[in-house]
Amino acid sequence: MTDPQPTIDVEDFGHTPQGIATKLYTLTNRNGLQAKIADYGATLVQLRVPDRAGALADVVLGYGKLADYLAQSPYFGSIVGRYCNRIAAGKFSLGDQTYTLATNSGAPAAPCHLHGGDSGFDKKVWRAETLPDPAGPGLRLRYLSPDGEEGYPGNLDVTVTYRLTNQNSLRIEFRATTDKATVVNLTNHAYFNLRGEGNGDILEHRLLLNADSYLPVDAGIIPTGELRPVRGTPFDFSALTAVGARIDADDPQLARGSGYDHNWVLNKPAAADPYALAAKVVEPQSGRTLEVWTSEPGIQFYSGNFLDRSMVGKSGNPYGPRAALCLETQHYPDAPNQPHFPTTTLLPGEIFESVTSYHFGVE
Structure with a gap:
C-alpha cells in the first residue's frame, strides 16, 4: 500500500463588493494535515492538526465564507502589512521626507497606524499560484502595492509562500522589493486555540517565549524604546507557563494591554543564520504542541483580550475574551521612529526576506 500523496484543491470562496471572485485553496500533506488558504488577504482560513489520539481539529479562528471576513474580522x-503592528501618530520619515498614514487605531488622544491602515494587505485579493510538491504542497501569493497606497512610498512587490510540509510544519516565506525607499514589516495574524477553534479559552495553554526582554509600551500601546528584562515579571515565559497564570496580575503593562499585547525581543544564535526557536505552546488537554521558528527579531504575543463574543466562527460558537492567542513574528512596532530598533527600511535593489514556521506535534 502506497502512502497518501499531498494534494491541492481549489473552490470558490465568494465575491468582493467590487465583484472580484475569490478562491479557497486546500493544502493536504501526506499525514492528513490540512491548511485552507484564501486569496483574499492571503488568509489562513483553516488549519487541521491531530491531537495525541490522532483526531484532527481546526486550531485557528476564522470564518467559513468570505462575507463574514468582509463584515468583521480582527x-x-x-497577512498584514505594509507595516504590521503600530506606527506612532501614523507618521515616519525617510531622509528629508515625512509620510503620513491613516490613524486607524488607538485612543483619540494617542492615535496610531495599525496593520497597514484602512485597507491593508489583509483586504486585498492576491494572485495565487499552486505549488505541487511531494515534500508538501504549497501556495504562492503575490500582490503589487502601488506607490502611495495607504500613504506608503514606492511600488512594493510582495510574495508570500505557504508550504505545508510532510514534517507537519506550516512554513510561511515572505519576499518583497521596492522601487523607492519605504518601510516593510510583514506577518501572519493567525489566532490559535490548540483545543480547537471555538472550544473555550487559552488560559491553560502553556507558553514558552525564547526571549530575555520585551518592549514595554506607553498609554497608546507604542513601545517606549526600552528593552526591559522579563525576569521577575509577569512577562517571563522563559519556561513553559500557563498563559493565565499571571495575566491578571497587578502590573501597569498588563493594564495597558488588558492582558498580553506586547512584543518580545527574541534571543538569537551567534551564527549568521538568524532562524531560531521563538515560541512553544503546549495544550495539556489535547496534547497538541506548537513550535514557532523564525528569522524575525521579535514576536508579538497577543492573548485575544478584545474578542467580545460578537464574532461567531466556523464551529458556530462565538469567540469570547482570550479564545485564542496570536504569535506574530515580526520586526518591532514603531521601528521607523526608533532608530535603535532593527531597521524596517527597504531600499531599491534590496530584497526583504523572512521565514516563519509553525511546527505541530503532540506530547
Missing part, C-alpha cells in the same frame, strides 16, 4: 489568519 485580521483572522491574514
Whole structure:
C-alpha cells in the first residue's frame, strides 16, 4: 500500500463588493494535515492538526465564507502589512521626507497606524499560484502595492509562500522589493486555540517565549524604546507557563494591554543564520504542541483580550475574551521612529526576506 500523496484543491470562496471572485485553496500533506488558504488577504482560513489520539481539529479562528471576513474580522489568519503592528501618530520619515498614514487605531488622544491602515494587505485579493510538491504542497501569493497606497512610498512587490510540509510544519516565506525607499514589516495574524477553534479559552495553554526582554509600551500601546528584562515579571515565559497564570496580575503593562499585547525581543544564535526557536505552546488537554521558528527579531504575543463574543466562527460558537492567542513574528512596532530598533527600511535593489514556521506535534 502506497502512502497518501499531498494534494491541492481549489473552490470558490465568494465575491468582493467590487465583484472580484475569490478562491479557497486546500493544502493536504501526506499525514492528513490540512491548511485552507484564501486569496483574499492571503488568509489562513483553516488549519487541521491531530491531537495525541490522532483526531484532527481546526486550531485557528476564522470564518467559513468570505462575507463574514468582509463584515468583521480582527485580521483572522491574514497577512498584514505594509507595516504590521503600530506606527506612532501614523507618521515616519525617510531622509528629508515625512509620510503620513491613516490613524486607524488607538485612543483619540494617542492615535496610531495599525496593520497597514484602512485597507491593508489583509483586504486585498492576491494572485495565487499552486505549488505541487511531494515534500508538501504549497501556495504562492503575490500582490503589487502601488506607490502611495495607504500613504506608503514606492511600488512594493510582495510574495508570500505557504508550504505545508510532510514534517507537519506550516512554513510561511515572505519576499518583497521596492522601487523607492519605504518601510516593510510583514506577518501572519493567525489566532490559535490548540483545543480547537471555538472550544473555550487559552488560559491553560502553556507558553514558552525564547526571549530575555520585551518592549514595554506607553498609554497608546507604542513601545517606549526600552528593552526591559522579563525576569521577575509577569512577562517571563522563559519556561513553559500557563498563559493565565499571571495575566491578571497587578502590573501597569498588563493594564495597558488588558492582558498580553506586547512584543518580545527574541534571543538569537551567534551564527549568521538568524532562524531560531521563538515560541512553544503546549495544550495539556489535547496534547497538541506548537513550535514557532523564525528569522524575525521579535514576536508579538497577543492573548485575544478584545474578542467580545460578537464574532461567531466556523464551529458556530462565538469567540469570547482570550479564545485564542496570536504569535506574530515580526520586526518591532514603531521601528521607523526608533532608530535603535532593527531597521524596517527597504531600499531599491534590496530584497526583504523572512521565514516563519509553525511546527505541530503532540506530547
